[in-house]
Amino acid sequence: GENVEQHPSTLSVQEGDSAVIKCTYSDSASNYFPWYKQELGKRPQLIIDIRSNVGEKKDQRIAVTLNKTAKHFSLHITETQPEDSAVYFCAARRGGYQKVTFGTGTKLQVIP
């Protein structure tokens, strides 16, 4: 089955700096890679996703890159703000399957 590894487990950055979270996956048939943000005590919510037919996707301060050859993908947050503080989960979904495998999460702390 699919295995998704996520690093780092915790990340502290100064407000205004950039944050990068990296994930690797094992199943070369995976073709959909979402990122979820979970604020303390709240439910996870999708913030951005990418499909295997593109290498990069950007939405304002958030971007995701995908390297299919190396089977890794990354989340980039620029100009971080205190409200970006949360746990971020990457995930991977195999084509033709509904099951989504999540990474173990990264706790991001943005220091004002």
Add this chain to the structure above:
Amino acid sequence: GAGVSQSPSNKVTEKGKDVELRCDPISGHTALYWYRQRLGQGLEFLIYFQGNSAPDKSGLPSDRFSAERTGESVSTLTIQRTQQEDSAVYLCASSLGNRGYEQYFGPGTRLTVT
């Protein structure tokens, strides 16, 4: 429109008792997922439904866990003879299935086994 709802929001039960957790997905969502999230941990996949069938039950931790879905709508997760290690937040999510991959999560049920 209404999002995914779960009930109860909190459940405290004694060790050895059975519990039922309920999930109401977004109307029209064919795929439904159950996850377990222990305090400070990640999302542990339990089971998912495509329609009323469960093609993948591989995440159920033991035979004390079971789930069903009826009418391509409501799902219940049942935990029999609860143990203290079952204490966690149980999250339900739904998606459009093959017509859309984004999972919409419910608020979760916080289960505490004493």
